[in-house]
Amino acid sequence: MFMRFIYKFSSPPYFYAISAKMLPWLTVLFLVLLGYGLYGGLVTAPADYQQGDSFRIIYVHVPAAWMSMFIYVVMAISGGIGLVWRIKLAEIVSISSASVGASFTFLALVTGSLWGKPMWGAWWVWDARLTSELILLFLYLGIIGLYSGIEDKRTASRAVAILALVGVVNIPIIHYSVEWWNTLHQGATVTKLDKPSIHIDMLIPLLFMAGAFKVYYFIALLLRSRNELLEREQNAKWIDELLENVK
Amino acid sequence: MTHLNKLEAYQLSCVRDDRILFNELNFTLTSGQVLLIEGANGAGKTSLLRILTGFRRAESGHLLWNEELIENSVHFYEDAAYIGHNNGLKVALTAQENLRYAQALSSTTLTIDDAMAKVGLAGYQDTLVRLLSAGQQRRLALARLLCTHKPLWILDEPFTSLDRASIKLFEQFIETHANQGGLVIMTSHHETQLPHTLMQKIHL
Amino acid sequence: MSEFFAMGGYAFYVWTAYGLTFVLMLLGIIKPLLNHKHILRRLILKRQREKTS
Amino acid sequence: MKKTSSLLNAFSAVIKRDLLLAYRFRAELINPLAFFVMVITLFPLALGAEITLLKRIAPAIIWVAALLASLMSIENLFRADYDDGSLELMVMTPHPLSILVLAKVIGHWLISSVPLLFIAPLMGMMLHMETDIIGVLMLTLLLGTPVLSLIGGIAVALTLGLRKGGALLAILVLPLYVPILIFASSAIDAAMTGFAISGHLSMMCAILFLAITLTPLPTAAALKMSLS
Numbered sequence: 001m002f003m004r005f006i007y008k009f010s011s012p013p014y015f016y017a018i019s020a021k022m023l024p025w026l027t028v029l030f031l032v033l034l035g036y037g038l039y040g041g042l043v044t045a046p047a048d049y050q051q052g053d054s055f056r057i058i059y060v061h062v063p064a065a066w067m068s069m070f071i072y073v074v075m076a077i078s079g080g081i082g083l084v085w086r087i088k089l090a091e092i093v094s095i096s097s098a099s100v101g102a103s104f105t106f107l108a109l110v111t112g113s114l115w116g117k118p119m120w121g122a123w124w125v126w127d128a129r130l131t132s133e134l135i136l137l138f139l140y141l142g143i144i145g146l147y148s149g150i151e152d153k154r155t156a157s158r159a160v161a162i163l164a165l166v167g168v169v170n171i172p173i174i175h176y177s178v179e180w181w182n183t184l185h186q187g188a189t190v191t192k193l194d195k196p197s198i199h200i201d202m203l204i205p206l207l208f209m210a211g212a213f214k215v216y217y218f219i220a221l222l223l224r225s226r227n228e229l230l231e232r233e234q235n236a237k238w239i240d241e242l243l244e245n246v247k
Numbered sequence: 248m249t250h251l252n253k254l255e256a257y258q259l260s261c262v263r264d265d266r267i268l269f270n271e272l273n274f275t276l277t278s279g280q281v282l283l284i285e286g287a288n289g290a291g292k293t294s295l296l297r298i299l300t301g302f303r304r305a306e307s308g309h310l311l312w313n314e315e316l317i318e319n320s321v322h323f324y325e326d327a328a329y330i331g332h333n334n335g336l337k338v339a340l341t342a343q344e345n346l347r348y349a350q351a352l353s354s355t356t357l358t359i360d361d362a363m364a365k366v367g368l369a370g371y372q373d374t375l376v377r378l379l380s381a382g383q384q385r386r387l388a389l390a391r392l393l394c395t396h397k398p399l400w401i402l403d404e405p406f407t408s409l410d411r412a413s414i415k416l417f418e419q420f421i422e423t424h425a426n427q428g429g430l431v432i433m434t435s436h437h438e439t440q441l442p443h444t445l446m447q448k449i450h451l
Numbered sequence: 452m453s454e455f456f457a458m459g460g461y462a463f464y465v466w467t468a469y470g471l472t473f474v475l476m477l478l479g480i481i482k483p484l485l486n487h488k489h490i491l492r493r494l495i496l497k498r499q500r501e502k503t504s
Numbered sequence: 505m506k507k508t509s510s511l512l513n514a515f516s517a518v519i520k521r522d523l524l525l526a527y528r529f530r531a532e533l534i535n536p537l538a539f540f541v542m543v544i545t546l547f548p549l550a551l552g553a554e555i556t557l558l559k560r561i562a563p564a565i566i567w568v569a570a571l572l573a574s575l576m577s578i579e580n581l582f583r584a585d586y587d588d589g590s591l592e593l594m595v596m597t598p599h600p601l602s603i604l605v606l607a608k609v610i611g612h613w614l615i616s617s618v619p620l621l622f623i624a625p626l627m628g629m630m631l632h633m634e635t636d637i638i639g640v641l642m643l644t645l646l647l648g649t650p651v652l653s654l655i656g657g658i659a660v661a662l663t664l665g666l667r668k669g670g671a672l673l674a675i676l677v678l679p680l681y682v683p684i685l686i687f688a689s690s691a692i693d694a695a696m697t698g699f700a701i702s703g704h705l706s707m708m709c710a711i712l713f714l715a716i717t718l719t720p721l722p723t724a725a726a727l728k729m730s731l732s
Contacts, residue, residue, distance in 0.1 A: 043455070053459035057468045064472070083725075086304075103475050111468040118461050135679045142676040149666040152263065154304075158729050159662050162722050163676065166658055169718065170680050173711070177683035184690055216476060223483035230490045234265050234497065243495050300596070303732035325508070325598035335589035339528045340521070351517030352597045352604075354508040396506040 010089040012229055013238040019222045026219045033212035040205025048202075054118045059205055061111035063213040064104045065129070068136055069171075071101035071217060075143070076168035079161030088232065089225070091157035094164065095147055096224035100217055102140035108133050128182035132175045139167045153232060251278045252326065252398050252430060254299075258308035261294050268294055269451050272308070278398070278428040281421060281441060285434075286451030292434040295451065296403050299432055300329045312399075325353065328397035330405060334388040338377040342368065342387050345376060346394055354396040362394035363387075367416065381408040389420060400424060402433040514599045515607045522611030525584075536577040536616045537623055543569040544627050555632050562631035563641065563692035569627075570620055570645060571652060571681055575674060577616035578656035581608060582727065586664050595728060602720035605727065609657045609720075610650075617649035640695040644688040647708040654715040655680045661726035683711060 041059035048055035075097040082090035112133065116125040124130075143160055150156035233239055259272040268291030276282050286292050297303035299310065301317045301324070309316055312323040329335075336345050346359045363369055366386040376384060385408070392400055400421070406414045418441055421431050425445050458465045509517075526533060547565045548558060585591040585608075594604050624645055628638035659676040666672065691704030 047459055052461060054461035054464055056458070056465050060468050060472045100479060103479055107472055107475055110471060114464045114468045118464050135682055138675060138679040142672070142679070145672045145675055146662060146666075149663065149672055152732075155665065155729055155732055159665075159726065162658075162726050162729070163662055166680070166719075166722050170683075173683050174679065177686045177707075181686045181690065216479075220479045220483065223480065223487070227483055227486045227490055230487075230494065234494060235262070235267060239494060240498070243491070243498060246491055246495070297732060300592070302592070302595070302728065321598070324596045327596055329592050329596055331589050331592060333587070333589040335593040337521070337525065337588065337590060339525055344521070344524065348517055348521050349593065351509050352514050352593065352599070354506050354598075356506055396508075 010087050012089070012233050012236065013242075015089055016226060016229060016238075016242070019226055023219060023222060026215055026222070030212055030215040030219060033208050033215060037205050037208035037212050040201070040208060045202045045205055046199065051119060054115065057111055057115040059209045061108060061115055062206060063210040064108040064111060065133060066210055067213045067217060068101055068105035068108050068133065068140075070214070071097050071104060072136065072139070072164070072171065073168060075101060076161075076164040079157070079164040083158055083161040083165075089229075091154075091161065092225050092228045092232065093221065095157050095160055096221055096228055097217075098140060098143045098147065098160070099224070100220045102137065102144060104213075104217075105133060105137045105140055109137060126182070128175075128179045131182070132178045135174055135178070136171070139171075143167070251428065253277045253311075253313055254399065254430060254432075255311040255314075256299075256308065257311075259295075259298065259310070260306045260308055261291055261298060261303075262306045263291070263294055272449070274447065274449060276430050276432065276447065278430060279425050279445065280447055281425050281431040281433070281445045282447045282449065283433060283435060283439065283441075284449050284451065290451040292451060293403060296329075296401060296432070296434060300327065300401050326397060327399040327401060328392050328395065329401045329403075330385075330388045330392070331403045332407070334384050335391075336376045336384060336387060339375065341373050341375055342379070342390075343372040345387065346391055349391045349395055355394065356396045357394040359390075359394060362390040365393055366390045366420075382410050382413045385409055386413060386416070389417060392424075393420070398429050400429065400431045400433075402431065404434055404436070406435060406437065406439075508598060511599050511603060514597065515603060518594070518604055518607035519611045519614075522608065523614065526611075526615040533615065533619065536573045537619050539576055540569050540573040540620055541623065541627065543572055544630070548631070559632045559696075562628065562633045563637075563689045563696075565631065566624060566627055566641060567644070567648075567685055567689050567692075570617075570624075570649060571678075571685060573620060574617060574649060574652040574656060575677060578612065578653060578660055578677075579670060579673060581612050581653075581657060581660045582664055583660075586730070591727065592731065595731065601724040601727065605657065605661075605723045606716070606720045609653050609723075612657075613650050613653040617645075617653060620649065621645055634696075637692060637695050640692050640701060643705065644691050644708065647705065647712055648684045648688045651684050651708075651712050651715045652681060654719040657723045658719055658726060661723045661730060664727070664730040684708065687711070 037059065041056055045056070047053045075094050078090045078097070079094035081087055082092075082094055109130065112127075112130045113123045113125070116127075116130075117123050143163055146163055147156045147160050150159055230239070254276045256272060256274050260270040261268045272295070274282065284292050284295060294303065298305045301310075311317070312320050312326070315322075317323045337348075340348070342363065343359055346362065350359070357365075359372065360369070363372060366389050368383060368386055368390065371379065371383070371387075376387065379387065385405070405417055409417065418439060421433075422441060422445070425431055456462060456466075544565055547561070551557060551561075582591060585594065595601055597604070621642060624641060625638050628641055633641065656673075656677050659673050659680075662676065663673050687704050687707045691701045691708070694701050694704060
């Protein structure tokens with residue numbers, strides 16, 4: 001049954017139509033989750049006894065960091081599906097996720113340093129997780145660079161799928177080695193950026209924000225996939241009807 | 248070449264830079280036949296060859312080698328050989344080293360000396376390929392086909408940069424290869440003197 | 452209300468972080484929407500070119 | 505009569521051919537070496553010749569230089585074969601392409617990284633490293649440089665079709681080099697400060713065997729893809 005759904009969902013015209021219907025609902029859901037998350041995070045959550053109000057940056061930093069990792073894994077999996085079963089839509093989902101993932105990684109880095117500055121007085125802290133995040137950003141830049149380097153879109157997306165799979169195998173190794181390196185060179189400032197032991201009504205807004213970011217990713221993914229689909233299916237017949245009622 | 252080989256193509260289509268090069272292309276090539284692919288430059292001849300050699304996936308349709316899809320057929324790459332514009336020869340090595348390398352990679356039917364003698368390169372065993380003329384290099388590539396067991400020959404413009412005598416020689420070998428139950432696919436601009444009984448033609 | 456914006460003295464850091472996040476997220480939505488319009492337009496023109504030639 | 509060649513002699517034929525080609529272009533063998541030495545000599549020029557400082561950062565300098573030298577020389581791993589059509593010859597064989605690719609990478613490692621191993625002790629002395637530390641340096645280079653070539657092979661195969669793959673090659677490959685760099689330089693560091701290095705070296709061995717078994721598959725897939 002699941003495979004039937006996959007094939008039905010992955011036929012371009014069906015995907016194009018269904019995504020148009022889903023987008024408004026997703027936007028509403030995104031705004032609701034965001035509203036709860038922001039209200040909880042900025043207003044009701046008590047200030048941290050140690051870090052004061054600057055800890056509220058975690059409501060943006062942590063979800064962004066989670067998303068950067070989550071999107072890379074989704075990109076690798078959908079790339080792998082596109083490579084093995086040659087489902088065009090999986091390739092499109094994979095490459096459309098790359099730029100969203102890269103922006104979340106960049107976001108996690110900037111908010112991480114904005115959080116680090118008041119706490120440890122330095123814009124950049126060689127903390128294990130921030131360093132892994134930086135390396136993840138290079139992985140994303142490699143993916144985007146490779147995709148834009150190859151002219152033929154089908155070959156480019158297969159190249160990206162291979163690189164993403166190689167990357168996803170390497171991420172745990174890189175993360176472990178950076179973690180290990182961090183404990184080895186324990187510098188003077190003990191940099192502990194992991195979440196402070198979090199109080200329940202600090203945690204709830206964090207989960208809302210994480211949910212909001214996931215829904216946002218899905219929206220951005222659908223929008224980009226639709227564009228990529230139009231590019232790839234230019235000569236298809238279903239585009240002709242589509243263009244008729246657009247005029 | 249005792250058993251019969253067969254290459255079948257169903258509904259092949261190819262899109263390059265959003266231009267449909269060809270669509271619903273069907274043909275069946277069996278032992279002893281030559282398939283000539285004609286068409287203007289940029290009509291997709293080379294793209295079709297890249298698909299037939301399995302390097303490029305067709306947009307749609309599939310290819311069968313002895314009733315097996317070429318992607319998962321073990322024998323296809325064992326039986327097929329390809330000569331492109333650049334012959335696949337290492338110019339810094341001698342003729343003999345190139346042929347020995349090709350035999351080590353796949354299989355041996357003729358000795359190197361016999362194969363080189365057949366294509367009229369006897370005695371050139373130890374000369375660097377860099378010092379050979381374009382015609383001689385193309386004949387060396389032909390010798391590679393002769394000295395390894397490759398029933399299916401896929402040739403991209405085999406006659407370019409060849410003098411009359413070399414073209415004549417090449418055509419003879421294609422004919423004998425086909426008569427011995429081999430298959431040949433080739434693209435070409437100028438008219439060939441190959442007997443029409445063997446020929447199948449596709450115009451892109 | 453003003454102490455809410457002061458964020459316990461960390462106003463600059465907190466609001467830059469939030470501001471940058473939403474600017475980037477907004478861009479991530481607007482860019483593909485604009486792109487969508489351009490692509491449709493380009494395809495329509497391509498169809499017309501094919502009809503005329 | 506048809507005698508199909510065994511996988512083993514195809515494997516050794518690829519390595520022998522590459523070594524023969526390298527021998528024909530002997531002059532080019534010096535390039536990775538010259539680059540390695542040049543990069544290392546830049547650091548004392550930049551930092552001043554103060555002995556304790558140089559000794560302290562010697563492992564990092566040597567390892568970063570080895571990494572960059574490997575990156576420089578990996579570029580033409582498949583380039584020559586791609587241009588003259590012998591890559592297609594390698595694909596159209598009864599043998600699995602990933603094994604032949606492994607042979608190519610081993611050939612490249614023998615040509616470009618093994619000479620580094622011979623010259624590394626000299627560099628170590630130049631940076632005032634003690635002799636037993638130089639022994640550890642050699643060990644880490646021996647375990648680490650093959651991984652550099654194996655992982656580099658993937659990126660080279662991916663960027664083969666690009667017009668100018670060079671810059672992108674570095675971006676693709678350097679993040680993947682991070683674990684090796686960390687374990688290698690920290691192994692030497694530990695040796696200098698008298699700690700045990702077996703943990704570091706076992707991690708490097710693990711990564712080496714992982715690379716040997718896993719990397720040829722994506723490299724072969726990427727090669728086939730860039731041929732299309």
